[in-house]
Amino acid sequence: MKNYVILSGAGLSAESGLATFRDSGGLWEGHDPMTVATPEAFARDPDLVQRFYNQRRAGLLNAKPNAAHKALAQFEQAIATKGGAVLLVTQNVDDLLERAGAKNILHMHGELFKIRCTNCHTHFTWKQALSSQTPCPECQAPALRPAIVWFGEMPLHMEKIEQALQRADAFISIGTSGSVYPAAGFVEIARARNIPCIELNLAPSDNHYVFTKTIYGPASKTVPRWVAEELNQ
Numbered sequence: 001m002k003n004y005v006i007l008s009g010a011g012l013s014a015e016s017g018l019a020t021f022r023d024s025g026g027l028w029e030g031h032d033p034m035t036v037a038t039p040e041a042f043a044r045d046p047d048l049v050q051r052f053y054n055q056r057r058a059g060l061l062n063a064k065p066n067a068a069h070k071a072l073a074q075f076e077q078a079i080a081t082k083g084g085a086v087l088l089v090t091q092n093v094d095d096l097l098e099r100a101g102a103k104n105i106l107h108m109h110g111e112l113f114k115i116r117c118t119n120c121h122t123h124f125t126w127k128q129a130l131s132s133q134t135p136c137p138e139c140q141a142p143a144l145r146p147a148i149v150w151f152g153e154m155p156l157h158m159e160k161i162e163q164a165l166q167r168a169d170a171f172i173s174i175g176t177s178g179s180v181y182p183a184a185g186f187v188e189i190a191r192a193r194n195i196p197c198i199e200l201n202l203a204p205s206d207n208h209y210v211f212t213k214t215i216y217g218p219a220s221k222t223v224p225r226w227v228a229e230e231l232n233q
Contacts, residue, residue: 017059041150068174172200
């Protein structure tokens with residue numbers, strides 16, 4: 001019975017056609033992230049921010065899970081039948097892991113298909129366009145924003161993640177830059193417990209030297225291969 005914590009970043013979903021700003025000269029689909037992904041940007045120009053997330057929502061509607069998402073869903077189910085557990089901690093705001101069939105997922109940075117009201121604090125599932133004047137379905141105030149963790153805001157589920165890292169028998173990082181904290185520090189917590197720490201990435205991350213094993217290549221190739229090898233042990 002083994003417990004796994006698997007951290008995923010943009011590299012997991014890149015082959016599904018979802019853009020990442022870190023691979024495009026610091027621009028995120030043509031935007032400086034500081035103009036569309038901070039509380040200050042939203043206060044300064046809410047319509048620009050809403051339009052940006054409307055575009056991202058529309059893009060996600062057309063995206064499909066790739067082989068890496070499907071392999072992780074298969075892995076979660078297979079480990080559960082053996083009496084173990086897999087916690088999928090993702091920095092991604094897409095729902096491709098869910099659509100692949102995975103269940104035990106924590107979205108550190110929120111979810112693109114969720115919005116929240118800054119007036120009544122209610123959360124909603126939302127897949128259509130949103131503007132600064134869209135009324136809240138609950139309180140009718142025009143106070144809706146994407147339920148996304150922006151730069152400068154606290155990531156979600158940190159206590160659950162840290163507790164899972166203390167119970168884990170292995171830590172795996174997939175498609176992350178290793179430069180964004182607190183996620184970049186998870187491997188250090190795991191290494192302090194002397195458990196296997198494996199990086200699967202397109203290229204070495206900023207903190208690749210902390211891992212006990214590294215595997216490089218596209219996620220759609222490396223993740224299914226690693227899952228098959230792990231399940232055959």
